[in-house]
Amino acid sequence: MKGKFISLEGGEGSGKTTAIHFIQQWLESNNIPYLMTREPGGTPLAEEIRQLVLSERNETVNDVTELLLVFAARAQHLAEKIQPALEEGTWVISDRFLDSTYVYQGKARGGNVEFLDQLADWVVGSNNPDATLLLDVPVELGLERVVQRQHQDRLDKESIEFHQKVREGFLERASADPQRIKIINASLSLDAVKVQIEKQLIALNHAWSGDV
Ligand SMILES: Nc1ncnc2c1ncn2[C@@H]1O[C@H](COP(=O)(O)OP(=O)(O)OP(=O)(O)O)[C@@H](O)[C@H]1O
Ligand SMILES: [Mg+2]
Structure with a gap:
């Protein structure tokens, strides 16, 4: 049986990385084999690309780039x-995935959604997460949580x-696909x-449990 693919989404400081630890505890207590990963990144080459994307530089970064x-x-x-792990029955939990691209590079940067759809179709195809947990928190609270960083x-x-x-972009995606994207109220206490x-x-x- 193939593994399940779950992504964690949400803005800065919404608690994605914290949630990964809760999920890890749950998977372990249920004896489910899993792999934790993140985007951008997850392999040595992809982590190098992450550095390219996130590092500060004295050059405007073109949106298409x-x-x-x-x-x-x-x-x-x-x-x-991701694919090899799922094939061998391992669950894959990713800190961010495709929804983040639609929200950051699409909604927030004003990227061309048709172009994005084409790239998503080409690169991700049917390998979308089986479920996505969206950690939703007011922007100020999220930023407050990471300010000490x-x-x-x-x-x-x-x-x-x-x-x-x-x-807003994440909430719009959740209301368009409530079957996959589950909203977690992340303003509440950790417990x-x-x-x-x-x-x-x-x-x-x-x-x-009925899937084969
Ligand atoms: N529900 C919560 N209540 C209080 N503090 C929290 C809660 N969730 C997370 N935190 C704290 O807020 C900070 C940010 O959480 P975390 O790193 O999990 O967010 P993140 O979504 O992964 O952020 P980033 O987008 O920067 O990776 C951490 O110090 C964490 O301990
Ligand atoms: Mg994080």
């Missing part, structure tokens, strides 16, 4: 890591309006977030 780099990393990640990358430093578009995530995992696992 940014978009193609993200998809280049994703092609490598899918072929070398020493290192801020190129996207962390975008304006509040940019991050607001990111939040309350953990409870919501576990509830979703139990429901998904139950729904998938």
